[in-house]
Amino acid sequence: MRILFYTGKGGVGKTSVAAASALRCAQRGYRTLVMSTDAAHSLGDSFGVVLEAEPLLIQPNLWAQELNALHELEANWGQMAHYLTELLAWQGAESIAQSELSVIPGTEELFSLLQIKRHFDEQRFGVLVVDAAPTGETLRLLALPNVLRWWITRLFPITRTLLKAVRPVARRLTDMPIAGDEVFVAAQTALDALVAVRDILTDPQVTTARIVMNLEKMVIREAQRSLTYLSLFGYAVDAIVINRILPATADGHFAAWRKMQQGYAPYVNQMFDPLPILRAPHFEREIIGAEALNHLADQLFGANDPAQFLYRGPAQRIEKTGAGYDLLVPIPFASEEQIHLAQHGDELVISVGWHRHRIILPQSLARLRALDAAFDDTLLRITFRKL
Template sequence: MLPRADAPNLPDDAPRILLFTGKGGVGKTTCAAATALHAARAGYKTLVLSSDPAHSLADALDCDLGPEARTVAPNLYAQEVDLYYSMRKYWGSMRELMLTVFRWQGVEQVAAEELAALPGMNEGSVLLWLEQAAREDDYDLIVVDSAPTGETLTLLTLPQVTRWWLANAFPFQKWAFKSVGFGVRKTTGIPLDKGYDELEAIFDKLERVRALLSDRAVTSIRLVMNPEKMVIQEARRAYTYLQLYDYGVDSVIVNRVLPTDDIPDGSFFHRYVTAQRDYLEEIERSFAPLPVLRVPHQGAEVFGMERLAPLAEGLYDGRAPTDVFFDEPTYVVEERDDTYEVRIRLPFADTATVSAQQFGDELVVQVANQRRNYTLPNFLRYYTLTRSFWRDGWLHARFAAA
């Protein structure tokens, strides 16, 4: 491992973690791979980890990858997580436990093999590999090429969900299960009690990695998007929920930005470039005060080390990719007795020019002649906006049951 003196921006007791997410097809794998390569060439021992079941990291790096980390360039290691490989290698007792439970319930062998993968376990296996890499303190930087946005939210909320699953999935109390399991193991060799212990140990690791991911000094999430309407909408929604769960989003990356100069009127690209210019302005407004990093369209497919390197240089423009680009909450939801308050950071607004209205699951905020739409958590559509006011750089919006 590199000494921390050679990596001054990194925490002393944990590797830096960068998680890239966005709608499928926006280029998050390319941005993640380029960032990892850029950091490795700057001297950071870097692991890039793919959590997307439809892996494309090997294509981006233009090399063969497997279910365990392998060296792909100096200081750079890469891995495409495979659920069933992980279960067979590390969680064999748990797998036998799950298979046995389903067989007792009359499930056929092939179906039982599929069901033995817990809900969300693909995301969970990524978190467990991440926890292992962080615990062994073997890397300066871990870059996670996450699955599309919805799966990323599943990944980040998995530790809370799996505790409930463990408590409700089995028809036995813990002590009874382990006692019965010990007897079963003695007579049949099926390690039910060990499987239960293994399952609990997994969930303990998930809790530890959740704490790591929610530490803004350690982990930053970077939202990747294209300047297109549906992509922006999904990114807004993802940002709302990431803020709701208090995860640190430190920047927005806009990928595949076409040049706007020298596009003649009436040309094939003129309408697209005009729309793109409007969407870029909307992104700046929607995600302010987050930094918005633009990646120019490269004019060709981006794969392999030599094409990834210039993309990263343009993306970070002299900044270290390991830096925390932004570390302030901008969107907070709090329960207050029987009501909820949504607070949105509007640092430069004038109280006389701020107003807010609710439309379904959106809060529409008017600041002078600018309008911004904020996606609310789904449950707030059943509440009514009763009051809004601006104070000390924040818009406060109060919601009560309809």
């Protein structure tokens, strides 16, 4: 299975790009599923159809799915849903609200990962296109296996053992519902799947992310952060998508926006090099329905296959070391004598001659100082340590 993961700031047209990619994959003969992990779904609107919590055939070779956390909880995690409902009832929640409240914060992210694992295991589809939530939610989604890894391997087995020992006594002392072992079995199954899904999403031979953006300052900076954070968690990025580029004929109010976009364009080209950049214009009409999506796919891919790996070379990444972190940045055709580093808050400026490369640092690096830089082949290794 090939997995394409589209992410980006809310409102940049990410859903349209994901839908167009999926449609073109289906047209090229792949059995394709496009899946929305955004709680505020708009994937069905993009195709002009009403989607369901399970894959629905909407075009030849193309299925679509909008995840529903409550449906997923009731359909596949009945023991956990029953226990949560009992616990909420004990707390005094009205019966109407119990099922809704059982979908606790973070459940959507959890079920999104488990659905990806399910589709990968079943291998019903050749291509899975993920229309992810806006950047912040997506980064929480992708970080979830890392966040839970310690709890999965250390704390969870201890908690389960202790509760098993005290459960008989606790039931005599309180009428509060105590989780039975079947609840822990279901939870262990989910946690084990989370560990496995990380291996799928970080396998560069299976999954690549594509960052969708517009030519606006705030959006560009968020795209930078996305690339840095995706690198931090070990997810490969194989393309940048610049959407809604105004044409040269833009006039009146849009002429100023066109001028602004053209001012940012060279900066963006240099900033994300060597990743390939896909471009799509600002269309006159909404991108709704197969015909409009097909037109968008033409602009993005031309005659190329969206499912191909658009970039396999070295990319910016972060490595944990004993004393801090190393940031590795591909900078070919340069020498150490040409390199100058300047750090200002969460921004690192790498100068090579007259050219500058700005990187927005994640918090794990922003709180440290860039102390040294040396080349490892064509990768510049920048050492971050505490002062």
